[in-house]
Amino acid sequence: MIMATREGTTPDERVERVERVDQPTTTHSAPSADDGGDRRRRMEQAERPALLRPTSAIPYPLASRAHHPAKSVVQVGDALIGGAEPVVIAGPCSVESEEQIHESARAARAAGAQLLRGGAFKPRTSPYSFQGLGLDGLRLLAEAGQAAGLPVVTEVMEPGMVEPVAALADVLQIGSRNMQNYPLLREVGRSGRPVLLKRGYAATVEEWLLAAEYILVEGNSQVILCERGLRSFDPQTRNLLDLTCVPLLARLTHLPILVDPSHGTGRSDLVMPMGVAAIAAGADGLIVEMHPNPENALSDADQAITPDVLRVLVLRAQAVRAALALAV
Ligand code: PEP
Ligand code: MN
Numbered sequence: 001m002i003m004a005t006r007e008g009t010t011p012d013e014r015v016e017r018v019e020r021v022d023q024p025t026t027t028h029s030a031p032s033a034d035d036g037g038d039r040r041r042r043m044e045q046a047e048r049p050a051l052l053r054p055t056s057a058i059p060y061p062l063a064s065r066a067h068h069p070a071k072s073v074v075q076v077g078d079a080l081i082g083g084a085e086p087v088v089i090a091g092p093c094s095v096e097s098e099e100q101i102h103e104s105a106r107a108a109r110a111a112g113a114q115l116l117r118g119g120a121f122k123p124r125t126s127p128y129s130f131q132g133l134g135l136d137g138l139r140l141l142a143e144a145g146q147a148a149g150l151p152v153v154t155e156v157m158e159p160g161m162v163e164p165v166a167a168l169a170d171v172l173q174i175g176s177r178n179m180q181n182y183p184l185l186r187e188v189g190r191s192g193r194p195v196l197l198k199r200g201y202a203a204t205v206e207e208w209l210l211a212a213e214y215i216l217v218e219g220n221s222q223v224i225l226c227e228r229g230l231r232s233f234d235p236q237t238r239n240l241l242d243l244t245c246v247p248l249l250a251r252l253t254h255l256p257i258l259v260d261p262s263h264g265t266g267r268s269d270l271v272m273p274m275g276v277a278a279i280a281a282g283a284d285g286l287i288v289e290m291h292p293n294p295e296n297a298l299s300d301a302d303q304a305i306t307p308d309v310l311r312v313l314v315l316r317a318q319a320v321r322a323a324l325a326l327a328v
Pocket of ligand 1: 260
């Protein structure tokens with residue numbers, strides 16, 4: 001656990017605070033609101049390593065690349081998210097039945113995906129829409145992943161459910177609607193599981209990185225960012241996929257970045273081109289919705305690709321990554 005203290009806190013006060021917490025703790029100071037600009041104090045501070053000190057230029061010291069130049073790699077099973085190969089996570093929007101999720105898992109594996117996705121707790125816009133199978137769905141997902149040899153990613157929507165979900169899932173997804181649910185961010189920060197943090201659909205890059213900081217500050221360094229499209233004025237697509245943020249984030253943060261062209265476009269015919277474009281922009285991988293029978297999907301049917309399309313997408317992602325690795 002990392003504990004933030006205000007600037008001006010004395011070393012003794014810091015030790016006292018640390019002693020009150022029974023976990024290993026690193027201390028760092030944040031500027032106080034009434035910082036009057038004491039020159040000597042500023043000079044002392046400049047001599048200290050800048051590490052872990054939020055400033056107005058870098059309010060997210062733990063997520064910042066300036067403080068952590070080496071790129072972070074999050075390992076899940078055999079997959080290295082942020083490593084040399086693009087990682088593709090695939091599976092249905094929702095776990096619907098035992099047969100559906102096992103078929104999806106086998107298809108994802110055969111197509112070359114490295115992780116299986118599937119929602120058990122679904123954040124649906126309407127309370128009358130299919131809400132997911134809950135814990136039963138989670139168990140089915142975990143069994144299907146195990147049978148196919150794929151780690152699983154699933155969304156957790158409330159702090160009280162983090163523990164049971166973390167017991168069965170390899171990666172905890174924070175959905176777009178919950179990116180700024182701070183109690184939830186803190187709880188997944190304490191879970192010890194890798195976290196896939198989706199961008200809020202109206203969140204700035206800075207708000208997103210500060211959300212990541214909430215998880216990091218709890219001592220969980222396994223944070224993966226995921227761009228999934230922003231609310232826009234044009235109803236032609238479900239969202240506007242912001243690929244500009246991909247190379248921008250590579251400058252701002254050491255955290256790996258995935259792109260979700262399924263929610264990002266809302267149209268199955270746009271998943272392939274935008275998935276390829278995301279890898280070309282430098283994304284570390286993709287998370288896509290794939291269903292054995294897209295037309296029958298209980299949620300997000302319009303954006304589900306088939307296993308055959310997924311197979312080609314994986315190959316193209318690898319080819320684009322290889323092209324980017326060519327020396328200039
Ligand atoms: C999902 O991945 O199923 C999902 C609901 O995504 P988002 O939070 O990006 O809408
Ligand atoms: Mn979905």
